[in-house]
Amino acid sequence: MSHPSPDALRREAAERLTALQGHPLTPRDRLAIPPQEMPSREPAERIRHVEEVALGYSPEQARLEALRCLQCKNAPCVEGCPVRIDIPAFIKALAEGRDAEAMAVIRRNSLLPAVCGRVCPQEVQCQERCTVGKALKDVRKAVSIGRLERFAADAERQSGRFQPPPVKPETGRRVAVIGSGPAGITVAADVRREGHAVTLFEAFHKPGGVLVYGIPEFRLPKAIVELEMETLLAMGVEIRTNFLVGRTRRLENLLKEDGYDAAFIGAGAGLPRFLEIEGENLVGVFSANEYLTRANLMRAFDRQRADTPIYPARRVIVVGGGNVAMDAARMALRLGAEEVHLVYRRTEAEMPARIEEVEHAKEEGVRFHVLHAPRRVIGNAAGRVTGLECIRCRLGEPDASGRPAPVEIPGSEYVIEADAVIVAIGNEPNPLIRQTTPGLQADRRGRLIVDPTTGQTSLPRVYAGGDVVLGSATVILAMGQGRQAAAAINAFLASLPPRSA
Amino acid sequence: MPKILEKRALAEEVFLLRVEAPEIARERKAGQFVMVQADLRYGERIPLTIADANPAEGSITLIFQTVGRTTHRLAALNVGDIIHAILGPLGRPTHIERFGTAVAVGGGIGIAPLHPIVQALKAAGNRLLVILGARTRDLLILEDRMAALADELIVCTDDGSKGRKGLVTEPLRELCARTPKPDIIFAIGPPIMMKACAETTRPFAIPTVVSLNTIMVDGTGMCGGCRVTVGGKTRFVCVDGPEFDGHQVDFDNMMLRLRAYKEQEDAAHEKCHLEPQLARLERKSSS
Numbered sequence: 067m068s069h070p071s072p073d074a075l076r077r078e079a080a081e082r083l084t085a086l087q088g089h090p091l092t093p094r095d096r097l098a099i100p101p102q103e104m105p106s107r108e109p110a111e112r113i114r115h116v117e118e119v120a121l122g123y124s125p126e127q128a129r130l131e132a133l134r135c136l137q138c139k140n141a142p143c144v145e146g147c148p149v150r151i152d153i154p155a156f157i158k159a160l161a162e163g164r165d166a167e168a169m170a171v172i173r174r175n176s177l178l179p180a181v182c183g184r185v186c187p188q189e190v191q192c193q194e195r196c197t198v199g200k201a202l203k204d205v206r207k208a209v210s211i212g213r214l215e216r217f218a219a220d221a222e223r224q225s226g227r228f229q230p231p232p233v234k235p236e237t238g239r240r241v242a243v244i245g246s247g248p249a250g251i252t253v254a255a256d257v258r259r260e261g262h263a264v265t266l267f268e269a270f271h272k273p274g275g276v277l278v279y280g281i282p283e284f285r286l287p288k289a290i291v292e293l294e295m296e297t298l299l300a301m302g303v304e305i306r307t308n309f310l311v312g313r314t315r316r317l318e319n320l321l322k323e324d325g326y327d328a329a330f331i332g333a334g335a336g337l338p339r340f341l342e343i344e345g346e347n348l349v350g351v352f353s354a355n356e357y358l359t360r361a362n363l364m365r366a367f368d369r370q371r372a373d374t375p376i377y378p379a380r381r382v383i384v385v386g387g388g389n390v391a392m393d394a395a396r397m398a399l400r401l402g403a404e405e406v407h408l409v410y411r412r413t414e415a416e417m418p419a420r421i422e423e424v425e426h427a428k429e430e431g432v433r434f435h436v437l438h439a440p441r442r443v444i445g446n447a448a449g450r451v452t453g454l455e456c457i458r459c460r461l462g463e464p465d466a467s468g469r470p471a472p473v474e475i476p477g478s479e480y481v482i483e484a485d486a487v488i489v490a491i492g493n494e495p496n497p498l499i500r501q502t503t504p505g506l507q508a509d510r511r512g513r514l515i516v517d518p519t520t521g522q523t524s525l526p527r528v529y530a531g532g533d534v535v536l537g538s539a540t541v542i543l544a545m546g547q548g549r550q551a552a553a554a555i556n557a558f559l560a561s562l563p564p565r566s567a
Numbered sequence: 568m569p570k571i572l573e574k575r576a577l578a579e580e581v582f583l584l585r586v587e588a589p590e591i592a593r594e595r596k597a598g599q600f601v602m603v604q605a606d607l608r609y610g611e612r613i614p615l616t617i618a619d620a621n622p623a624e625g626s627i628t629l630i631f632q633t634v635g636r637t638t639h640r641l642a643a644l645n646v647g648d649i650i651h652a653i654l655g656p657l658g659r660p661t662h663i664e665r666f667g668t669a670v671a672v673g674g675g676i677g678i679a680p681l682h683p684i685v686q687a688l689k690a691a692g693n694r695l696l697v698i699l700g701a702r703t704r705d706l707l708i709l710e711d712r713m714a715a716l717a718d719e720l721i722v723c724t725d726d727g728s729k730g731r732k733g734l735v736t737e738p739l740r741e742l743c744a745r746t747p748k749p750d751i752i753f754a755i756g757p758p759i760m761m762k763a764c765a766e767t768t769r770p771f772a773i774p775t776v777v778s779l780n781t782i783m784v785d786g787t788g789m790c791g792g793c794r795v796t797v798g799g800k801t802r803f804v805c806v807d808g809p810e811f812d813g814h815q816v817d818f819d820n821m822m823l824r825l826r827a828y829k830e831q832e833d834a835a836h837e838k839c840h841l842e843p844q845l846a847r848l849e850r851k852s853s854s
Contacts, residue, residue, distance in 0.1 A: 269654060269785070269787050270654075270785065271604055271607055271612075271651070271652040271654075272607075279785075279789075307652070308652045308653060308654045309590075309654075310654060310655075310657070310787055313594070313655065313656055313657055313787075314590050314591065314594060314654070314655065314656070315590060315594065336785075336787070336788065336789040337788050337789065338789070338790070338791045340791065340794075340801065342801075346801070347794060347795075347796055347801060347820055347824065348823075349823055349824055349826070349827045350827070352791075352792070353790060353791040353792075355789050355790050355791065356784055356789075356790035356791055356792045359784050359785065359789065359790055360784060364611060364612070364784065365608070365609055368609070371609045372609045372611075373606070373609055373610050373611035373635075373636040373637060374610075374611040374612075374784070375611075375828040375831040375832070377827060377828070378830070378831075448823065449820065449823035449824075450823075496787065496788050496789065496806075497788070497806070498787065498788060498806065
């Protein structure tokens with residue numbers, strides 16, 4: 067499959083914009099504007115490196131796409147946004163060429179627009195509710211709110227306009243934020259703004275959490291995450307890398323001995339789930355966490371320079387249907403696999419991955435085996451993977467997740483040959499913090515139990531949010547929970563007697 | 568930033584680094600390890616055991632053998648240099664109590680992680696029988712320190728250049744056969760040695776603790792690269808271990824998994840180790 071070139075898309079948008087000028091647009095005119103395609107690198111070229119696949123709208127495309135918005139009074143899109151960005155307002159500003167104002171509107175609710183514009187599952191959030199998509203009877207034809215958000219954020223970054231938010235005078239209060247992923251970044255910024263000292267603790271040598279170890283460069287350039295970290299530093303947030311709360315220091319010591327007045331746990335869901343099938347400990351079976359961490363954080367894609375090796379594999383099977391599965395499959399291609407097969411128990415309609423990721427994976431040549439359940443990993447005498455035995459499934463009645471359950475078809479087993487199997491079926495919160503913090507309550511799946519409005523855990527002064535509460539969820543939900551918890555922490559600190567800085 | 572306070576060569580290819588790391592020194596307990604990265608941008612993360620710690624000075628001691636790129640990079644550092652990333656202490660601490668008589672078996676570089684365990688066992692009032700093994704005399708480390716802690720010390724070398732000639736399992740079997748028999752065994756060393764120790768003690772039904780050193784990326788439970796089969800169940804060495812019941816560990820699977828990157832590691836070893844050595848030899852021969 068080949069794409070129109072970014073230049074062609076830009077020229078076409080410019081011509082349409084000129085044609086539309088000079089007269090007010092009716093809703094019918096707006097619906098007639100074709101949805102703007104995202105300029106992307108050619109699949110054959112992009113699988114040879116890890117650079118970002120989606121190139122972003124040109125200003126002309128962004129204006130034209132923004133003109134497709136009907137400016138609905140009831141704004142159903144806002145209801146679909148977990149952090150309630152005033153979507154019609156920012157899109158109107160973009161349509162009128164007021165990019166800085168668009169960004170100001172977005173920043174009222176979102177701290178990470180350049181990230182969320184790229185990784186949010188818009189088609190099940192804002193864009194699912196969009197009137198334009200409904201009128202055109204296809205969610206893929208909804209206004210591309212996410213791409214517009216990305217455009218606004220990228221334009222701001224490229225212009226160098228962005229200033230770190232102002233910080234109020236020091237209060238003398240201190241907050242420990244555990245985990246530097248989306249939830250932690252949000253809390254650090256929101257709490258610091260009120261003048262409280264913030265220390266952001268990160269176990270890895272580089273901050274950013276899942277944004278750096280999990281999501282590949284080709285989907286989220288690390289320069290964007292680095293800029294967010296620089297912003298936090300400019301605000302006066304202290305970032306402590308190589309610090310594992312629970313082991314380097316226990317949470318209760320931070321609160322009782324080290325002078326922190328409150329703590330936020332945003333440690334994520336880092337514990338990989340395995341299939342629990344025969345042969346899973348053979349050489350060549352990896353969690354997607356391991357595979358992607360090697361490739362992303364440890365830069366194993368840069369074979370000439372990176373010390374961290376990647377397992378050599380000509381044929382790779384990825385098990386799962388979420389964004390992480392797509393990331394792993396596409397990374398395997400970039401790391402030199404000749405064939406990448408994706409095995410999923412249900413059909414494409416039930417895949418949790420973003421539509422764009424599924425499309426990109428297919429364009430790049432990932433072969434989809436839907437309605438296939440893995441049965442056992444097969445290996446040779448040296449204990450290395452040689453294949454995955456699968457069984458065909460059909461869709462049955464809905465299960466606890468609300469999706470149709472895969473039902474195995476007896477006798478339909480067969481083997482897909484492979485040198486490596488990557489398991490991408492989800493993660494659970496890392497148990498370390500709860501094991502080392504007496505009184506911290508979690509549910510049966512290890513997710514911390516919090517007050518739904520404040521994010522407070524079972525312990526006083528301790529709050530939590532993001533995947534450590536939600537299980538594997540999204541960046542935007544983590545950010546939303548971070549904002550709530552930060553507001554509660556700020557209110558709690560404001561209720562304490564004043565202390566001089 | 569962790570600064571190197573002391574560097575010593577303990578044996579051929581075995582180095583000791585005493586490193587500034589006050590938080591780790593304060594919190595660490597016997598049996599725990601750290602993840603070390605020698606180059607922030609392209610370096611790998613490797614687990615190294617903590618051989619000793621001095622909380623008052625705020626330092627920890629690392630002992631390692633140069634086998635891969637990171638250990639070669641570390642060996643090239645000197646006093647005053649910085650190690651870019653050290654994370655820890657990681658893993659569950661050794662369960663220490665007054666068992667009675669404890670046998671501690673250390674093989675090769677495994678003597679380093681055994682040292683703090685022996686210290687802790689001694690402090691808890693155990694009678695200590697220590698067996699140390701090495702290929703040859705020059706590769707034997709920490710003998711003096713162990714001699715100071717042990718009630719009995721037995722040294723073995725494969726070539727007989729020091730102590731008894733032979734494997735550590737021979738004296739281990741003799742100690743197990745004593746009456747009363749020892750109450751617990753700790754065995755740390757190469758996987759094949761730990762497997763042999765576990766098989767030696769199994770007929771005597773003496774609890775045997777082994778400390779596993781597997782491939783890890785993060786060391787905090789995230790990657791699962793370190794997983795091993797223990798009693799038929801998958802366990803993570805980094806968070807469930809590193810110590811396990813030696814009679815339950817599937818050593819054969821673990822040894823296969825350790826060889827996952829063998830080809831790349833051999834290539835790295837050649838590049839980091841043999842090439843400079845060859846260059847030195849060439850310089851010598853030309854001068």
